[in-house]
Amino acid sequence: MIKIRSTKVIGLLLVMVMLLSLVAGCGGGDSKTTTVEEIKIGNIIPLSGSAAPLGKIGQEARDMAVEEINAAGGIKSMGGAQIKMLYADSKGDPATGVSEAERLITLEEVALLTGTYQSGVAMPSTEVAERYGIPFVVPVPSEDAITERGFKNVFRLAEKTSWRNRDQVTFIKEMAEKFNTPVKTVALIYENTAWGQGAVRAWEKYIPEAGLEIVLKEPYPSNSSDLTPVVLKAKNLNPDIIMMVSYVSDAALLTNTFAEHKVMPKAYIGTSGGFADPAYFELTGDNCEYYFDIATWEPDVNRPFSADVNKAFKEKYGYSMNAEAVKAYTAMYVIADALERAGSTDPEALRKALSETNITEGPSQMYASEVVFDETGQMVNAPLVISQMRKVDGKMERVSVWPEEEARPGMEIVWPYPGVGK
Amino acid sequence: MDSLSVIVNGISMGAIYGLIALGLTLIFGIMKIINFAHGALLMLSMMCSYWTWKYTGINPYLLIIMIAPVMFVIGYSTERFFIKPVLDAQKDVREPIAVLLLTAAFAIVLENLSLMLFGADYVMAKTTVTDATIAFGGVTLSAARFYALIIALVISGGFYLFLQYTELGRKLRSCGQDRNTASLMGIDVPKTFAIAFGIGTALLAVAAITLLPFYYVHPTVGNVFMTKAFIVVVLGGLGSVPGALLGGIIIGLIESIGAQYMTATLTTVIVYAIFLLILFIKPSGLFGSRLEW
Numbered sequence: 068m069i070k071i072r073s074t075k076v077i078g079l080l081l082v083m084v085m086l087l088s089l090v091a092g093c094g095g096g097d098s099k100t101t102t103v104e105e106i107k108i109g110n111i112i113p114l115s116g117s118a119a120p121l122g123k124i125g126q127e128a129r130d131m132a133v134e135e136i137n138a139a140g141g142i143k144s145m146g147g148a149q150i151k152m153l154y155a156d157s158k159g160d161p162a163t164g165v166s167e168a169e170r171l172i173t174l175e176e177v178a179l180l181t182g183t184y185q186s187g188v189a190m191p192s193t194e195v196a197e198r199y200g201i202p203f204v205v206p207v208p209s210e211d212a213i214t215e216r217g218f219k220n221v222f223r224l225a226e227k228t229s230w231r232n233r234d235q236v237t238f239i240k241e242m243a244e245k246f247n248t249p250v251k252t253v254a255l256i257y258e259n260t261a262w263g264q265g266a267v268r269a270w271e272k273y274i275p276e277a278g279l280e281i282v283l284k285e286p287y288p289s290n291s292s293d294l295t296p297v298v299l300k301a302k303n304l305n306p307d308i309i310m311m312v313s314y315v316s317d318a319a320l321l322t323n324t325f326a327e328h329k330v331m332p333k334a335y336i337g338t339s340g341g342f343a344d345p346a347y348f349e350l351t352g353d354n355c356e357y358y359f360d361i362a363t364w365e366p367d368v369n370r371p372f373s374a375d376v377n378k379a380f381k382e383k384y385g386y387s388m389n390a391e392a393v394k395a396y397t398a399m400y401v402i403a404d405a406l407e408r409a410g411s412t413d414p415e416a417l418r419k420a421l422s423e424t425n426i427t428e429g430p431s432q433m434y435a436s437e438v439v440f441d442e443t444g445q446m447v448n449a450p451l452v453i454s455q456m457r458k459v460d461g462k463m464e465r466v467s468v469w470p471e472e473e474a475r476p477g478m479e480i481v482w483p484y485p486g487v488g489k
Numbered sequence: 490m491d492s493l494s495v496i497v498n499g500i501s502m503g504a505i506y507g508l509i510a511l512g513l514t515l516i517f518g519i520m521k522i523i524n525f526a527h528g529a530l531l532m533l534s535m536m537c538s539y540w541t542w543k544y545t546g547i548n549p550y551l552l553i554i555m556i557a558p559v560m561f562v563i564g565y566s567t568e569r570f571f572i573k574p575v576l577d578a579q580k581d582v583r584e585p586i587a588v589l590l591l592t593a594a595f596a597i598v599l600e601n602l603s604l605m606l607f608g609a610d611y612v613m614a615k616t617t618v619t620d621a622t623i624a625f626g627g628v629t630l631s632a633a634r635f636y637a638l639i640i641a642l643v644i645s646g647g648f649y650l651f652l653q654y655t656e657l658g659r660k661l662r663s664c665g666q667d668r669n670t671a672s673l674m675g676i677d678v679p680k681t682f683a684i685a686f687g688i689g690t691a692l693l694a695v696a697a698i699t700l701l702p703f704y705y706v707h708p709t710v711g712n713v714f715m716t717k718a719f720i721v722v723v724l725g726g727l728g729s730v731p732g733a734l735l736g737g738i739i740i741g742l743i744e745s746i747g748a749q750y751m752t753a754t755l756t757t758v759i760v761y762a763i764f765l766l767i768l769f770i771k772p773s774g775l776f777g778s779r780l781e782w
Binding site: 259284285286287288290291292293294295296297299300302303315316319320323326327328329346349350352354487 | 491494495498499502506610611612613615619620622629631703704705707712713714717741744745746747748749752753754756757
């Protein structure tokens, strides 16, 4: 008896929920035609799971941008409408990302979606948005394929992964010319999962194009107990450049072992990841001095607004921004700009406005001097900056050195690699 | 090719593998327990050593006299209070699997406990020996690895003599050969087991300290060495002390020399292939007793 009753209760509840959502749906539809006071923007980021700290800093950066936009009078073309952020937790899981995208579009009726941290979540979540015809602004994930699927509603602010490898090669060529040190051979040392292999595919395209020769391709398991054999192998080949893709523990092992065996290429170049981890300095001490690394933003990068925004962020939350936070922050200004020009929350108008984006002033300058999307929705000139690990006032720091116009003033690049403690 | 450096590095790293495997092979040889908490106990030793070093700043090798007794007590108590009750409960079971599961669970508890206490940050003891190197005859070797090699050789040799020629050593071996007969001869088997587990854990503390100056410390660091220790033990022969050292050095050499001719990913494959091959051809290992199987 009780069993039957509880099924009935659940059934009744379900019917009520359906009715309610129908009513809510109608309400949303009405508000679109009248003046909007609040624009709902859905944001999918990992707020739990292993990437939760990264999701949190992304949320903080967005909140700060939205507060600034709303305080400055909201979206003026819509009568000063305020932006309201609706956060959904992806848990870093693609399936959850999809269901949350679905929920935000159908139940919350958001005007636009943004966010995701992992490429794995971005790929299927953007597919949902494409199906419903709702614009999706992707600030962080860098997997090349995200904007290579012919989607109309996906706009990516981040660079493509392969662009990092392209810019590393450009950097090498420029330095070789500038310092008149001929560079011919490159050794690639990388962790052996999808991340490292992806980088190698890009390097195999750009390095020969630049007239350089790959003399070593060395994949290694990132939980190796000893990387000395790899280091000795590189030492025997004596390459001009050593390029690496590593997590933090193996990045540190490599750096320390290179120092131990006094391997002397013209440059060591990392590919973010472990090299950008704060623990890297702790693990390597002075051994990482003069290493290069590539990223999209550095706290000291010489761009307009960069120092001011980072200072405000630091005062508000107690720590410095990272590259992902900067992209998340900039994305909100790009979205606000599109809303301003669209003058409505109609998805098609918003999509058109986003595709016509051309921002050359304002806080987005801290990320890029020009925000323009190509026909695939990919940001055209997503900027990258190369930094060098340097000792400043006795403490190891990342110092932006390239491109020259964005370098930290007063710091000269050290090239070629002079050795530990030189 | 700098082949001498490659060989010397392989031997020094292999000696450390051997030292780590020593405790595992001892515990197996005497108690017939496969200790899945071995890696976690190595991690615990490294954590203890790291934090003691951090707050006292003393020479890392002096830590051996502090950490090894502490780990002995931890190992002894673990056996006494966790493993013994389970062993007793399964005394009449032909394949006592509960102990194996217990040690696996113990490993998970230790790892998560240290995640809670110490956090997930990678740390490293930047001691005075960390960046020092020793060069002789064109071979460069980090001082820390050189000391590790010496410590591994001395400890393994000393431990072998201890097992062969002391009263306690004989007791330990007799329990390994036949615990029931040993018991009939008046040996306190439960106590000997606890001592064996304690010594196995203390040996691990020595291994941890040899790693400390040049290896990172992290709650998952045990896993890096754990599988290797198993391979070494199987290769050298379960329960054999010289087997552990030699097995370790063989693995170290394969990794080091192999990586010069193929990628580091492939050498890992080769190490596992050898593991399988040994199990297939000579399951008792290089020095293991054939009678055990």
